[in-house]
Amino acid sequence: MSAGIELENVCCDFGTFRAVDNANVSIKPGEFFSFLGPSGCGKTTILRMVSGFIEPTEGAIKIGGKDVKGTRPNQRPTALIFQNLALFPLMPIWENIAFGLEVRGVDKATRRKKADDLLKLVDLPGAADKMVSQLSGGQKQRVAIARALAVEPSVMLLDEPLSALDLKLRQHMRAELRAIQKRTGVTFIYITHDQGEALAMSDRVGVMSQGRIQQIAVPRDIYDNPVNGFVASFVGENNIFEGDVGPVSAGMAGLSSPHGAFRARIAPEAQGKALKLYVRPEHTTLSKTAAAENSVEMEVTEVAFEGAFISVHGVAAGGKRLSAEVKNDGITVVPGVGEKVFASFDAARALLLPDANVRA
């Protein structure tokens, strides 16, 4: 059945390069956990360590409470789905799916039945006797999932499996993957650089940069309460102000910047560090007159219609670029290019954050 996974002080070196630095995660059985980060952040290395293709340089990996040190990939209760899917080109679909069963010595009739059942599960009945080359990208995707599910893994590892699909299909497969995960109850560890994918599908997300896990939290907290500037910037857009942080009271602090004095939230652990103020464009409002606090005058340089909202970009004093998202609700007035407006934000929506957590 599904198993939990613990990474305890896991490090991985490639020569002098530290690909993963002191990773500590506890993933619960049946959880959909995503590692999110740019390429080269170490997320794939973590996946390869869990699946057994790389041994950690330091630390321990436990699957279902058991230390898996020294066991080969074929001896671990994990199944890995690759970005390029890696379906066996010489086998028909059903043999692809039943490959793991054949290796385990299951007889042909049972294999065929199991393959047919799994094809139904992934919504691809009737494809059993086709060859891999006859399927579309989305269909191959489903076969790869079925093939991994066939061996009834305790943990399913997915390495950016949707990145080769087009946008529409990707969005469809997101929901599909999530549904399959719920139906089977298998622990999913999902690797992606697409923040939308990670936020939409996961129970929890671990954001990584330069080999370090920056933050582990539920998607909403990752977006609304990022712990540092890297996380805030990686999962969304920000208006950023630099300046000197004033005294802290009741979780709020002031920031005196060249663009004025601001007030924003500050986390206890951030105090005493070099901080910048981050506020999201959708939390930035535009008005003809200055608000009571946290207001900056800017000249509108670009208005981009995005459908559900309108993205307004402007330049404040000193060439500071700012942006705001205005809801396309027919009520809010959208300023035109060249107009001077005040960009304001609620202090509770702004955060004072340090830069990324990197090695000194």
Next chain:
Amino acid sequence: MLDWLSPEAATALMLSLRVSLVATLASLPVGVLVAYALARGRFVGHGLLNGLVHLPLILPPVVTGYLLLLTFGRQGWIGASLWDWFGFTFAFRWTGAALAAAVMAFPLLVRAIRLAIEAVDPKLEEAASTLGASRLVVFGTVTLPLILPGIIAGAVLAFAKAMGEFGATITFVANIPGETQTLPTAIYAFLQVPGGDGAALRLVAVSVAVAMAALALSEWLARRVARRIAGR
């Protein structure tokens, strides 16, 4: 069928076919193993093994033949033990001609197979192993079927090279009619005697025919395998 050839020439042809076939078949498993090690392995001595395999391609064949004689000759450091323990020797036997041909053809065999292995996506092998297959099963069920065209190409190339091997063979096992006189050495021998031109020419024609047949066979096999891979 071989009436128009002199008995001597017919013997040389049959011997050449036997020597080349044995050389190819015997070196095939070793060739696959070495090619796999070179393509996928990361170990100390990788460069050395690669160099050793390719050495016969670069050395003058007569040098390879002489080295074989020093090693596998009756007094050679391996050859002497073989003779003392098993009463077996390569020296001046058709088996020696097969050994020389195998060594000379080995680089071509390994190269073709290695290229085929390197063209296989390692992710396919990794996928198979996360599905529970051991290394041996992965090789047998995933890698081997995919590299089959490369193995066939390598084997045909090795066979052709073995058919034409001259320098190492004549140096190692000499030119004994009926025992070590292969097609090329027979042609050479005919050319050394007055009036032997006609016999030599007939053997040359045979050589050309065998080469063409081997080429046609490999083309046919390659196409068959390609069709199978493309999806029945």
